Amino acid sequence: MNKVPTSVLVGLLILAAVGLLAGLYSGLVRLGLLSFATPLVSPIAHGPLMINGFLGTLIGLERAAALEKKWAYAAPVFLAASTILLLIGFPGPSNGALILGSVGLTFVMGYLYYLQPKIYHLIMALGAFSLLVGNLLFVAGTPIYSIVGWWAAFPMLTIFGERLELNRIMRPPKQAQHIFTMLILGWLASLSITHIDHTIGWRIASLLLIGIAGWLIKYDIARKTIKSVEWTKYSAICLLTGYGWLILAGLFGLRYDLPTAGPIYDGLLHMLFVGFVFSMIFAHASVIIPSLSGKLVPWHTYFYLPLILLHSFLLIRIAGDMMGLHQVRIIGSYGNVAAIILFLGGIMYQLTKEIFSQKSESISTKTQS
Structure with missing residues (x-):
């Protein structure tokens, strides 16, 4: 080791x-x-x-x-x-x-x-490769709208792979796993097509994204763990709402593809990066933080507040985008930032509280002995 x-x-x-x-x-x-x-x-x-x-x-x-x-x-x-x-x-x-x-x-x-x-490690490796492709294009001066698909693929494929790994308990059939892999490979291929024909490539990607989300909803253990309690239930809610944002992003992509700029561009990207990716971060924080810090994050119902704010203000932001109301879009954006900071603050508070609690118990034990 x-x-x-x-x-x-x-x-x-x-x-x-x-x-x-x-x-x-x-x-x-x-x-x-x-x-x-x-x-x-x-x-x-x-x-x-x-x-x-x-x-x-x-x-x-x-x-x-x-x-x-x-x-x-x-x-x-x-x-x-x-x-x-x-x-x-x-x-x-x-x-x-x-x-x-x-x-x-x-x-x-x-x-x-x-x-x-394993398939899930392959998917995560493809996610990292997507980050490399996106960053090479970025350093080369490629327009951002041509890069964001590759950048989005990095966290998304990482999450897809991790969910497949964690869902082994659900034992999805081999054929279903192969379908999932083909959907993801097709999605990556469609990102390549966007460099040839942006509209066709993104619409294919959007259709496949809906398929990926549907697969996750069907086979993810979140459908069962949503009946649980505390962090387990919370994570399931985050996961399922995140998959919902994937479907919505796919529908938007089919209707509008991905413009090079403007409100639709803004709305679609934030469906992916805020609606999906940050939902996944909220879902997995109680596992990731302890694995890195060695400290458990105690559960508190407070964490529902930033989750509700995240999705509510994202809806407001997208409404502002769709109606061309810049001030509404700004309100939604500020709300999203507040939700993320409130979540991060909650994690820090709970960790600090846990650390001091452990120290107090340790001092008390030493005093008694």
Whole structure:
């Protein structure tokens, strides 16, 4: 075993949180926040910070911890370094670290598939490869609208693979697993088609996305665990609502494909990244945080508040997009940021409370002895 100190894991986790907060701030700057002053973070950094600085670092860290190989931590370290370099004004070195981190993460995921050649590891490896493709295109100066599909594929395929792995208890038939894999491979192929014919490629991708969501709803254990309690029930609700957003995003894509900019572009991307991806983050936080910090996150009904706010304000944001009401869109955006911060704050509070509780018990035990 090549375990690293918990302090290193927590440090990288904090850097992932820095990427998240900087990305959220950058997103608000895009909407006009503090337009009277020079922003601390460029609005064009919103996508790279959220995908690489936050999700890349977090997922890379989680996979490295699971692999228990010290060299595997190079990927999240480079991705975190890319964030810091970008924030302090060194875009060139930041891009270099970005590519190194993406290559490292692709290698880690590929190595996991080599060790255990299962379908779910293959899907996650394809997710990391998608991140590498997206980042290579980004560094090459490709327009963002041509990149976002690849960037979205990274967290989405990672989640798809993890759900397939966790759902082994449901024992989906081999044929169903093959169908799931073919849907995902088809979805990736359709992303490639978007570089030839954007409209056709995205509409094929949207149709396949609906199929993927339908498969997950049918075979995910969340359908059973929603009858459970506390974190288990909460996670199931997050998962199923996230799959609902996937279907809605697919329907939007079939109707509008993915414009190069504008309100439909904004709405569709946030269905994927906020409606689906952040639902999945909320769903898995109670598992990921303990695996990295070594501390359980005690359950509290408070966590329903940020979940409700996340989806409610996303609906408001999309309504603003569809009706062309910029102020409504801004309200929805601020609400989404608030929901994410409230969730993160709740996690931090519960962790801190648990740590102090354990210390108090330890002191009490020593005193009694």
